Amino acid sequence: MISASDIERLIAEDVPSGDLTTEALGIARCPARMIFMARRTMVAAGIDVAVRILNAAGGEANAIVVDGFRATPGTPLLDAQGSAGALHRSWKVAQTLIEIASGIATATGEVLDAARAAYPAARVACTRKTMPGARLLSQLAVRAGGGILHRHGLSETILVFAEHRAFLPDLTLAEIATRLRIEQPEKTLAIEVGDVTEAIAAAEAGFDTIQLEKFTPGEVETVATAFATAGLTATIAAAGGISPENAGSYVRAGAKLLVTSWPYTARPRDVAVTLGPR
Numbered sequence: 001m002i003s004a005s006d007i008e009r010l011i012a013e014d015v016p017s018g019d020l021t022t023e024a025l026g027i028a029r030c031p032a033r034m035i036f037m038a039r040r041t042m043v044a045a046g047i048d049v050a051v052r053i054l055n056a057a058g059g060e061a062n063a064i065v066v067d068g069f070r071a072t073p074g075t076p077l078l079d080a081q082g083s084a085g086a087l088h089r090s091w092k093v094a095q096t097l098i099e100i101a102s103g104i105a106t107a108t109g110e111v112l113d114a115a116r117a118a119y120p121a122a123r124v125a126c127t128r129k130t131m132p133g134a135r136l137l138s139q140l141a142v143r144a145g146g147g148i149l150h151r152h153g154l155s156e157t158i159l160v161f162a163e164h165r166a167f168l169p170d171l172t173l174a175e176i177a178t179r180l181r182i183e184q185p186e187k188t189l190a191i192e193v194g195d196v197t198e199a200i201a202a203a204e205a206g207f208d209t210i211q212l213e214k215f216t217p218g219e220v221e222t223v224a225t226a227f228a229t230a231g232l233t234a235t236i237a238a239a240g241g242i243s244p245e246n247a248g249s250y251v252r253a254g255a256k257l258l259v260t261s262w263p264y265t266a267r268p269r270d271v272a273v274t275l276g277p278r
């Protein structure tokens with residue numbers, strides 16, 4: 001949830017003590033209008049937050065499309081009117097937000113499209129490896145692109161890494177799973193594993209989701225075959241190095257859940273802005 005105070009902080013970051021140029025030119029009170037348009041094909045994201053930014057700065061903004069809309073070049077995204085001071089004060093914050101968020105959303109959609117071409121019910125979950133301080137906005141963009149969230153943070157889910165197990169060298173995987181179910185009976189249990197043998201052992205120990213870290217599609221297929229043979233029902237999640245180029249291969253190999261941070265590195269999608277007198 002992006003709060004009103006979050007919106008104010010976003011504006012204040014760019015305008016800590018006024019817009020010197022607009023004020024010095026004496027145009028701050030002039031009536032103005034601004035239109036945002038997609039320059040390229042993109043999955044729009046950050047539209048609602050951008051509208052809130054423009055309104056909080058003193059403008060009157062309206063969304064033309066919603067987050068998740070697949071825009072073609074020239075598609076209007078939002079428009080706003082108000083004083084030149086209000087629109088100049090919020091212009092770049094809103095534009096940059098939409099461009100970066102739409103880049104993440106578009107990239108998420110590309111991975112999801114590739115995965116679902118192989119299996120229509122495949123899901124793409126993006127990790128919490130966002131720029132610190134930008135997680136809420138990044139996750140908003142992931143959802144706009146059709147992705148789901150792997151973890152909001154450490155307080156949401158149980159995911160055991162080798163770095164946890166290093167402190168429990170005398171416990172078996174089954175004993176770790178039992179301890180977790182006693183302590184957190186309402187949570188499903190996930191574990192990251194590093195090889196095929198460990199993946200099978202973790203499923204046999206009762207973990208609900210087995211996260212295969214940097215496995216090849218061939219190794220994922222080996223795990224999926226072993227699970228089917230043994231009647232193991234744990235979810236297979238492929239993680240590490242997932243992209244549109246290989247998503248289909250991983251899904252066909254048996255990983256119906258793909259875990260990735262790749263969309264966070266996507267280039268922003270260009271947004272054209274027209275700002276002038278009204």
